[in-house]
Amino acid sequence: MTTRRTLLIASGATLAAPNIAPAQEAPGVTANEIRIGSTNSLSGPASAYSVISTCLTAMFRRLNEEGGVAGRRINFIVYDDAYSPPRTLEQTRRLVEQDRVAFTFNQLGTPTNNAVHRYMNQRRVPHLFLATGADKWANPREFPWTIGWQPSYRVEAQIYAKHVLETRPNARIALLHQNDDFGRDYLNGVRDVLGPRFDSMVRVATNEATDPTVDSQIVQLQASGADVLICGVIPRFAAQAIRRVHDIGWRPMMFMTNVSVSVGAVMEPAGKERGVGLITSDYRKDQSDPAWANDAGMNEWRGFMQRFVPNGDLNDNNFTYGYGVGTTMIQVLKQCGNDFSRENIMRQAANIAPMDIATLLPGVKVQTQPNNFNVIRQMQLQRWNGTGWERFGNVIEGANI
């Protein structure tokens, strides 16, 4: 006889079943396939980044042609979220609950990944190597199933602060940051390095994304007598700040977030000659830099592009990014051996020994430890010379916190 109790027990057993399945029958993994999911903005405002998915799909195709991983082919499923957080959640649930992927990889965007951060951690599904620079993905204690990849804005700010301390130990620092998660990462990074000296050394001004200009903030920071200016703002305000600082005759050592240093969208609108001396940072090899014309790593990348993405734009640095993050993912899969349970995939993602990547600057390593999810923590500074960016100095590592 069917009673409510037997029904309840039966449904309870179904729900519990995946948890007691042996590792060989891990979700998304069969004898000859590993299913991996992703979301990207294939349409909508951020669709310029969709080429990252194109690059990753091609890398998995190359891997499959070489025989796959542990005898298994990679089935990489990418859905479009149009950079809209509710759709990211919908598509991620579809990946996890219907397609039953083993894990998701390189989902694009900060607001979009925010929407699935808790979900992935509650369901204990690895949420790997996200395409966003927010600092919050490196929080293994509270969110052990999520990990970013590129240097976070906070690490970037730490690197600027370290360079300031090295070159101008008695600097008076002015910090302009946007009053949101992105901008506050810069505040936190500078504070990490300066510690108790922060209050005496730093004067802070903020701007809202809706402000028409940051002129008032620049004037205020100049009046504080600072000789160093660090800016964590989006491209429009970056161009305004560069122009204003130049026009009022202030000549600080000026750092700009590497989000806002595009030649076309920032340096040209601001006036190329106004930005001379501006400092930013990068962790990738710039494919237009003649220094890498005969570089072994970049040649490996060019060969891959020629064979697997023949229509790709070789000037688009999303492809060097994609190649780097794809290499990291393949390394983790190879480390897994024959155990593709979610627990082991996450364990391997958190234990990458320092490794070089073809498209990253020499000295910049990809590495993880179970208590440190900042996958890339080193960058090299570069300076604007009026026509282009010139690298200088050694690779600098973020603060150990």
Add this chain to the structure above:
Amino acid sequence: MDGFAHQLIAGIATGGIYASVALALVMIYQATHHVNFAQGEMATLSTFIALTMIQAGLPYWVAFFATLVVSFVIGALVERILMRPVQNAPVLTHVGVFIGMLLIISNATGWIFGHTTKAFPTPFQSDGLLFGGLVSAHELGSTAVTLAVLILVYLFFAHTSLGLAMRAAAYNPRSARLVGIRVGWMLALGWGLAAAIGSVAGMMVAPAVFLDPNMMLGILLYAFAGALLGGIDNPSGAVIGGFMVGVLENLAGAYVVGTELKLTVALVIIIGVLVVRPSGLFGRVVFSRV
């Protein structure tokens, strides 16, 4: 003291931006008794049109006046095509149309012209700043343009029969129609003029803040505050209100509460004023006998 002068001037400069957009808001309110939420987006679209003409090789001032004409036509067409069918609908329908237009125009602008930040040329060139580094030639020039537009608007409404007819059509459409004013065309004319003034504002703002499809989104909020502070039915009040918002915001940010709360303080002051004087500092108090 030097810092104070800097903040004051910077405030007047941003205030000029708010004032020019506030003027466009007052214009549409005078002509139709509505506040058009899509005003900023229409101005951004006009500015992109101007940039396209300049990049095609037209001299600045030719592109400037051509943009005025194109914007006037777009504004009038919007009234004819979109607003006419809903003219007797409740006010919420109008708000719906305005918000729909805001989204459509903003996305269309991004789709056609791209989302990259672009520089926009100014006719008031100077190397560096004037008056001991206090103000740029563009800031002076654009403030002068705003004041010139203000004077033109005043002369138009106060001293031409067309202006009088437009005010009548907005204020009391039925009586206006009875004395022979073509109310429908007056509304289209009002929309066209507001769009043209908006395009002036856009072309004056863009060199200072850089041009992208969301350029006006934040500015419209401040401009709206300035217009309400000065009085939405009074062009010169709105301009003064715009300047006041810019200066208050800067001085409060620099000396009172810090940059994080400067917008809040400016808006609190405005709410305070409106509680005491609901029609704004310079607005006319309207009595109606019932």
